[in-house]
Amino acid sequence: MLNDQVQKEIRGELEHYPTPRAGCIEALKIVQNHERWVSDTALQEVADLIGIPAAELEGVATFYNLIYRQPVGKHVILLCDSVSCWLTGCGKIRAGIKQRLNIDFGQTTADDRFTLLPMACLGNCDHAPSMMVGEVLHQDLTPESLDQILEGVD
Amino acid sequence: MRVKITVDGKSYEVEQGDNLLRACLSNGLDLPYFCWHPILGSVGSCRQCAVKSYQDDDDTEGKIVMACMESSNEGCRISIDDPEAKRFRAQIIEWLMINHPHDCAVCDEGGECHLQDMTVMTGHDSRRYRFTKSTHRNQDLGPFINHEMNRCITCYRCVRYYRDYAGGKDLDAFGVHDRMYFGRQEDGTLESPFSGNLVEVCPTGVFTDKTFKQHYTRKWDLQSTPSVCVHCSLGCNTILGERYGGLRRVLNRYNADVNGYLICDRGRFGYGFVNSDQRISEAGVRIADGCTLESIDSDVAVRRFTSLIKNKESLIGIGSPRASLEANFALRQLVGKENFYSGASAQEFELVATVVDAMRNGSTQTPSLRQIESADAVLLLGEDPTASAPLLSLALRQSTRQQSILEAAKAGIPMWQDAAVRGLAQDSHGPLFIATPAATALDDIASETVRAAPDDVARLGLAVAHELDPKAPRVVKLGARLKLAKRIAAALLAAEQPLVVAGTASGSKAVIQAAAAVATALGVARAKAAAPWLFLTLPECNSMGLALLNAKPLAEIKQQPKGRGGSVIVLENNLYRRAKAEQVDALLDGKTLVVLDHVQHPTVDRARLVLPAATFAETSGTLVNNEGRAQEFHTAVMPTGAIRPSHGWLLSGLTACRPDEKHALSLEDLRAACAAEFPELASTWLSDESPTLRYAKEKVPRASFRASGRTAMHANVSVHEPTPPEDPDSALAFSMEGFRDPDAQLIPSYWAPGWNSVQALSKFQFEVGGPMRGGKPGVRLIQPCKDAPPSYPDEIPAAFAAREGEWLLLPLSRVFGGEELSSMDPAIQVRTSQAQLLLHEDDGLSLGLSEGDIVEIQSEVGSFSLPVAMRKNVCRGVAMLPLDTPGVGFLQLPLYASIRRVSG
């Protein structure tokens, strides 16, 4: 069952919209904030809470890349792989992560701490390459600064 | 308004504002498409219908537009043949084929595939994509539908049909970019009772008929025959496919007035009883021990039959609402009109009579099923049409969009702009008011729902009538429902075309009368506006036909002066479904029982003589649907062995026992005799459609001209090709040769050059989605009495009061398992859930029950046990009992009963 806190947050969010359906994406994100990802059970519960069919919610959930329908690690690394970051060497950063954490795009470390995902342009192109770890933006990445950043993550 | 458009230099007349794709197709032009569909409108996603459009006469460049997304306006100039447009269309196919498995050789859709047709039409023929194809996992979607996602071309038709059109909740589009997936959220049976239409809506082999797959035949090897569905009273038109003497599949047959492009799953998949090995296939006579049925050959059977019916005085004939008009009439001829009984239960008899009375003597108009889609305010009383008359529910669902369609038109958005119309409407529906004892499958789109016992439903209806016409009787003590009645009355009155729906499935005469009263009062209140619509459902496929033959009610048999002795001939009927066992036994005791039927049942078990009858698939005949539309069906499978059409047995008997009188010898004679006796029915057959009149020289072939392997079919038995069977009863031939013409009245299948899929249908219509060029929509037999003075029931039922410790048992229709013939189909059986007694949750709690508990239901007529289902959406004080629940036997409902928990 979605816990009270999750339900409360979802209900609060629904108030911004004239129809409950409109809050469904926000609801999935709230679930994710608490549980990292949206399990089948959670999906069904959100659908019930909002009052839309699970299939419809699944259609929505599988459309957006920031809704995770598979388990992710504690920290999701969103590495921008769009053009400005490509020009400035995001490939090297990807390689650096692979070397350090032994994961490539779509993979999670064995200890469940990191998941690496490619990310469309982060809108931080003047400080490319960029990535987000969780909600924190890291910029002007170099293989060296990458090590520091990963070390700094709890 | 008609306007002129120019296509490739030629001028065409089209409807102003129609989309150009439909306009082109309506004019017989070949323009490929995928995402567009006549009932789904345009969304512009596949980009297949690209044409060149020119701004004015000086424009020589033109630009590519999607025909389905453009309106036709006067002077509009387009080109289909433009090289750039052609090349682009071929490119679209090439893109769609990137991941397509090209498994046509083993694909169920092959030979009848819209994708194949369009591929050939665009000329795309060689592969340039050199990378790997993507693949998908398929889902188990239940007993009806096979899923093969790799064939998907992402046209979105499936979801648009299943979810947007039919209101299904469990099929959707998942994923994004080139990883799209169409299916359920998890494996499992598709819940919508209209899922089968996916088979025809999907332009390729993603969704195919699983029941057909089990005895698969190439589509072009089927012999196709126009038929009419026998699984409810609506009379949807179907095409039956035969091969090797078996019925292989049922498809929709377009009827512009009835079912349009669709049928329900009961109609599509319920055909298994025809092929069943439980069929009665031989004539039999019960030997002395009273149990064993001894097989006899047909001649012996006719002789036996003749001897049993010799004495006309002591004959009783019991007809059937599921047998054809002709079979019933033949029985009537045999036994004489004074000895001809309807075979419906006493209650059904009365309810049907009430319906016929309202239709014949009232001033309201019965709409066609298709017209219902355009009603813009609906009041539904007493029953759940999804279960009792499934396609009606689909039509009502469309009607709830009517107001938003009108709204969109005001904002300049044409109806075919599907996404835009739905976007403007959002979740607004209706008005649709529903008053029933339990939840209906339309509740999700209802403006208001009330749960009430039938008498209260009737009272609400009468109150609405009173609001509309003060001359209608006033219902007192309505409480809060008075306000509701006022709201309903106001909504109906404000509508362009209001509709009232009820029927016999409520089991209540008062409900039917109340519905008629609302429609009558609406007529009074609307004065000169178009007559309001009244649509009433009936129990079975030929309930109406039987009623028109003036059969007497079963109950009157008792008063037969002759008493004991003589014979009772039962036509395609199980009497134990029609009356209490004791009553049936009393009726049959001391009489010789002859039963003509194709399926086993307790009445057959009692018969002295059993005559194997043809199913609807093995004979020709006529059924009259609930709106009084007579429609012919034809032999799709030649009966084998001893099986004969019922009317055949009856006519042989008649000729043999009264050789000196002049009798009908053929189906045609029988029809002539019937028409002579019932002038009302005359128009059914006496048009130029009579087989011998129309196609004197050439018959219409059932086989496609691509049929293959005909000569090899029986080669394991004999290398000589057998002579095709003769079918004297129709203008159809089991042959590849004959008269094929899109203008013909008998259309066994749709095919046109380049169009092998069902989408070829547009070549047979005057205009896409409009009437057939030749095909016959049936004949309406009953016309309302335009100047009938308004009349209202004299009696107002008393308000329902829940009784202490007793529950009012009411009939609950079920889409699967609630209809006699389809219930025998193995796939339908998989879809049939266990029968449960349905109660209001609080009533259940007051009995100390929890969901699934077994309860004993006890009434003065006996007791039985069932698991219980508890819901909020049920009227308090009533208990809903599924019709035809195994082990329960005949019950005349409503009935008060007590309920007791037996076990958990």
Added chain:
Amino acid sequence: MERPLTKNIDAGREPLGLKDYEAAGGYQAVRKVLQEMTPEEVTAAVKKSDLRGRGGAGFPTGLKWSFVPMGDDAPRPKYLVCNADEMEPGTFKDRVLLEGDPHQMVEAMIVAGYAMGADVGYIFLRWAYRLANQRLLAAIAEANAAGYLGDNILDSGYSFKLHVHTSAGRYICGEETALLNSLEGKRAIPRAKPPFPQISGLWGKPTIVQNVETLCNVPHIINRGADWFKSISRSAEGGTKLYGVSGRAKNPGCWELPMGTPIREIIDEYAGGMQDGLKLRGLLPGGASTDFLVEEHFDTPMDYASIAAAGSRMGTGTMILLDDGNCPVGMVLNMMEFFARESCGWCTPCREGLPWVEKILQAIEDGNGCAEDLDRLSAHARDLGHGNTFCALAPGAMEPLQSSLKYFREDFQSHITNKRCPWS
């Protein structure tokens, strides 16, 4: 040089709070329109300024507003949506405004909302802009408390609610009609136009979708007038523009400059020129959906008409530089990967065509290209053009492809002939 949009912005400190923003002249425009102007007059003022949309397409803003049904019979509620999705690769200008001066954004929403008679406003913000989200919410809370938002604003009788909606990813959400579907909690599939959002938009009601930068211009136009707006530019098109530079320049960044500032000036004077040892080979003037410009174009003024004349589009005005140390094929491949991945899956050409293009480019880049590949690419560039697809995503994607085939054809050819990428 006037920098109305960024005058309050100083990256080194927190953005102005309500008090400071007011002290800097903030919320004057709200007061002015509510107290002195009818909605029609506000629209007329914007029309007169010739302000053009800064989201990429450059559609005249005032004209767009004039299609909204006004008056008592107009359908209600009406919605104003700020497009703050900013996912066009290479684009980071709206972020500057959202993070740097959130009250300006809020004020702009109120003024524009008033002009169209909007009841509710949504700022559709991409998820990644966490800081902007935080700052916007704070500014909205302050504005609510001060009575600039909510019921009966400043006793004017006008009420306006403002919400921030954060997205869940997907570039297509930036397309205005897909954005509306996303706001409604649906798959972000674009809608057919007509009907335009002004007639049937969010929840079927009249709606305007406007880019962040476009909106932020509005309060200044109200305060200072159309003539002023035109006077601060260096071209026939009025106003300033947030120009950006990314890629391997010395000092990539974003600057508010007069409309029509030449390309070379922006790169050399503001971005500090190329990094040492690198040469500029070409650039995309306004995000990944614009055609390459090369050496011969570098003196072109950055305004809609001039860039169009040079064969590209101004787009978002944030340029992406291709230097000689990067492979043009690889760069285009990277963008095609992006567009193929971000296609919504609705229309055939985009859904199936882009992945094919991507695979061909990958093959070329990997040394597996073949002779027909360039024709296949050109054919796609043509067939995925405007009008052939359902929305502008795929046509946008084709712009860098077609222009790279024109300007860097030898590079493609050499990959195929030598079966390798010279840069790898």
